[in-house]
Amino acid sequence: MNIDVLTLFPEMFDGVFGHSILKKGEENQAVKYNVVNFREFADNKHKTVDDYPYGGGAGMVLKPQPIFDAVSHLVEQANTEKPPKVILMCPQGARYDQKKAEELAKEEHLIFVCGHYEGYDERIREHLITEEISIGDFILTGGELGAMVVIDSVVRLLPGVLGNEESHMRDSFSTGFLEHPHYTRPADFRGMKVPEVLTSGNHKLIDEWRAKESLRRTYNRRPDLLEQIELTDQHRKWMAEFEKEEK
Template structure:
């Protein structure tokens, strides 16, 4: 996968992309990162990329020209004329989810646009981007942190990036549920004991415990996720029992 990032503050990405899983993914040639200061594409000698909004109002708006030219430049470099997904980080965008991460992880080329100031010229939304994404119902000073979150969640899903191929499959939200609790040694720590099912050695018992606890945790913390989840009769009986306890 190739990931291009258009940002006015490219140094913000150095630590994130140069550590941990994101660094290992690059070393394994699973991904290529390219962070560009789109001020380089400004068509004026001062490198100005923003201007006052028509009609007045507070703040400055990103001009269309630098973004259009930057995306054109990156798109022209794409092999086989394949169109990349162009993601705009924006509070007005689609709420980001694990299913969206899985969708984006199947792409060969992603371009992220990280804005600042008051907003974007609307022509950027209408004619350049393919996706508008928000990582939550709050406002940040720019799109950089949101882009980092999305890049991390996407890259870890690429084949061969994680040591255990089952890890992303078992993550919270990947199955539609929250993940079950985890325990490690010792089995008894300060009188706090690991559930007996997990040390029983019986794989069927262990799997049923994990499934039940995943349902329980989802019911207690994110019941909204169960609204469209295909519960079987056994799972429904567990929930009914917890509801009445």
């Protein structure tokens, strides 16, 4: 996968792309990063990328020309048959979730547009962007942090990135449920003991315990997710137990 990032602050991505899983992904040739300062594409001698909004108002608005030209340059360089996904990080975008991460992980080329100031010229949204993404109902000073979050969640899904290819399959939201609790050595830590089933060696019982505890955690913390999941008879039986325990 090729990932391009358009930003006015490319140095923000140095630490993120140079460490941990994201660095490993590039070392394993699962992904290639390219961070571009779109100020370089401004067609005026002062390299300004923003201007006052028509109609007046507070703040500055990003001009269309630098971003349009930067995206065109990246598309030409990629020289691929399938057009890239051009993603605008914006609080007005669709709420990001694991399902969208899995969709984006199937793409060959992603271009992230990270803006600052008051907003974008609307023509960027209407004629250049293929998707608008928001990581939550709050405002950041720019799109860079949001892009980092999305890129991290996508890259870890690419083949060859995680040490164990099954790791992400049990992640919270990947199955629809929140992930079950985890334990490690020692089995008894200051009187706090690991559930016996996990040390039994009976993998059938362990899988059943994990499924039940995953449901329990979802039931207690994110019951809204259960409305989107096709529950089995066993799920409903366990939920009845949870209800009794609350009484």
